[in-house]
Amino acid sequence: SAVISQKPSRDICQRGTSLTIQCQVDSQVTMMFWYRQQPGQSLTLIATANQGSEATYESGFVIDKFPISRPNLTFSTLTVSNMSPEDSSIYLCSVEGVRGTEAFFGQGTRLTVV
Amino acid sequence: DAKTTQPPSMDCAEGRAANLPCNHSTISGNEYVYWYRQIHSQGPQYIIHGLKNNETNEMASLIITEDRKSSTLILPHATLRDTAVYYCIVREGFGNEKLTFGTGTRLTIIP
Numbered sequence: 420s421a422v423i424s425q426k427p428s429r430d431i432c433q434r435g436t437s438l439t440i441q442c443q444v445d446s447q448v449t450m451m452f453w454y455r456q457q458p459g460q461s462l463t464l465i466a467t468a469n470q471g472s473e474a475t476y477e478s479g480f481v482i483d484k485f486p487i488s489r490p491n492l493t494f495s496t497l498t499v500s501n502m503s504p505e506d507s508s509i510y511l512c513s514v515e516g517v518r519g520t521e522a523f524f525g526q527g528t529r530l531t532v533v
Numbered sequence: 534d535a536k537t538t539q540p541p542s543m544d545c546a547e548g549r550a551a552n553l554p555c556n557h558s559t560i561s562g563n564e565y566v567y568w569y570r571q572i573h574s575q576g577p578q579y580i581i582h583g584l585k586n587n588e589t590n591e592m593a594s595l596i597i598t599e600d601r602k603s604s605t606l607i608l609p610h611a612t613l614r615d616t617a618v619y620y621c622i623v624r625e626g627f628g629n630e631k632l633t634f635g636t637g638t639r640l641t642i643i644p
Contacts, residue, residue: 461636464632515630522569527575
């Protein structure tokens with residue numbers, strides 16, 4: 420299994436500001452995934468982060484709004500930029516297990532924008 | 534778009550078997566069926582997966598129809614801690630593949 424630590428677990432932010440979410444994994448992984456879960460909704464993939472290359476964003480998500488860093492094989496950050504109340508969501512990072520058969524998720528970062 | 538269809542909600546009495554259906558009529562030959570659940574305020578948790586044979590682990594059983602167009606997740610003796618949203622996902626192969634979540638089934642275990 421993989422143990423994922425996300426920070427912060429929750430935050431309340433002012434509109435127009437930015438928040439950087441950290442994701443630390445206890446083992447080296449090739450890809451890390453960032454998801455968003457809007458209130459009462461399912462999870463939606465934001466982007467896939469490879470170490471040493473630019474993240475790959477899904478339709479509807481852009482780098483200027485959600486810049487991602489992946490400096491090494493155990494760590495990634497997602498920044499939510501110029502926040503508005505519509506960005507209020509839970510943000511989760513995920514990695515694939517060593518066996519490649521299951522994904523592991525962090526506990527999520529609950530973001531509220533006021 | 535998600536390739537699966539699930540009922541939005543189900544109830545099950547504590548101690549009984551919970552049977553959660555999933556339709557995936559457009560599944561292709563190399564796609565697996567995965568089940569995850571999300572307990573309130575937590576990240577999703579892997580439960581089980583299968584290709585075409587029935588599978589069982591310590592958490593659940595997965596029954597896949599012969600034509601692979603549908604499946605059923607079975608929690609044999611549901612407890613209150615099994616109350617969660619259950620997601621049925623189809624994905625190709627192993628390793629570093631993104632997950633496309635549908636709306637899932639909200640399972641409530643009734644005391």
